[in-house]
Amino acid sequence: MLKALNTKILLTILEVLLAIAGAVAYHRHEAAKAAQLREQQQYQQLRQQVERDKKKHNSSAANEGKTWQKYLP
Structure with missing residues (x-):
């Protein structure tokens, strides 16, 4: 009896x-x-920031020539 109770x-x-x-x-x-989800989100945010910076940098370079054409000393 005691053995059965101990087993239970x-x-x-x-x-x-x-x-x-x-x-x-x-x-x-x-x-x-x-x-893993946090890491993927951080990676996506980094990629988006890089793309935004790329577009910002490219747009500045594209308009640079126009500013020097209008420069009057």
Whole structure:
């Protein structure tokens, strides 16, 4: 009787530990997905900033010749 009770208690403890391990693994997986998503968003923001800077730089260079044509000393 006591042996059966101890076995049930040990099985219950094992189930709880497995549930906790599953929750930890799930949390770790979700954290990794969130980190990957953040990294992709930061990369996209960087690419957009580079494209904006490129356009800004190119537009300034395109208008530079016009300013010197209108320059009066």
